[in-house]
Amino acid sequence: MSTPHEHPANTSDDLAARLREQGLRLTPQRQLILRAIEELRHATPDEVLAHVRGQVSSVNASTVYRTLEVLEELGLVRHTHLSDRAPTYHSTMEHEHVHAVCRTCQAVRSYDPAVVQPVVDALAADGFVVDVGHLAIFGTCADCSAAAAVPPAT
Amino acid sequence: MSTPHEHPANTSDDLAARLREQGLRLTPQRQLILRAIEELRHATPDEVLAHVRGQVSSVNASTVYRTLEVLEELGLVRHTHLSDRAPTYHSTMEHEHVHAVCRTCQAVRSYDPAVVQPVVDALAADGFVVDVGHLAIFGTCADCSAAAAVPPAT
């Protein structure tokens, strides 16, 4: 392992390079899927599929799953569980962030990893290395908390 | 970890009471399933099913799902996602705790909610109310971190 912490200028090159390193091949599907993740920011396999289908070539669902797996192994994408259903993928090119999901309205907000630093430190004292990018914090957002506390006025 | 305090007077009474409040009924299946969760500490619907099947009466899978849902609504159990697969349920009779899951060895450790208090406070400033009991922190435990850093000696 050894990814320098520079901000890669361009993922396409990264993709080609990392694939080659592993003796894997660069295919249009893989490029499309990676691009889809970057454009959608947060997307489930299904959303990726819908997105790439809107494009030129058609891609099969199993290819999406297999590709997402490869991309994650290459360290180009990551996933978290933002709902009880399908996982959500995002590009590692974005700044690392933690997700706060409102269980009432489903809204997802991103926070700076700094907010969880105390937790990371606390568990580090235990030898546990937290995977911040995979963290999903569930709860109730401001709007929904308010709605729940005060009976609807309308 | 063991429960420092004695097991709650008894959940059966709670179950009966809360069900009645809602006009719902107390059934042997519901009692069995709640008991299973308490005995197993952390269990997926499947594990609950296997557990209750070992008991006298046989319970159907759909009953397990429906019951888990009811029990959660009654506030007697909670669930988190400790793996990419099935959700894990636990009794609310236990002290609230956050889960730290090692993605390498799958080990689950419970921590005092205090470790995430800073995060809770940080998001609270934003009006976001964190559901601590639902929190699952993924990462690598001490043992697995060591194994990854140092090439296996044996």
Place this chain on the structure above:
DNA sequence: CTTAATGCAAAAGGTTTGCAATGCA
């Protein structure tokens, strides 16, 4: 007696897999 709860089977949602065809390298 009423109707909530269960069991059963079928359906649905999401993901995986075997295999022949395809196409990077």
Place this chain on the structure above:
DNA sequence: TGCATTGCAAACCTTTTGCATTAAG
């Protein structure tokens, strides 16, 4: 050309749902 990759279809696994039957209150 050789082997990784894809498409397709079927298999899988977990969860949900409709409905007739059972049983709690």
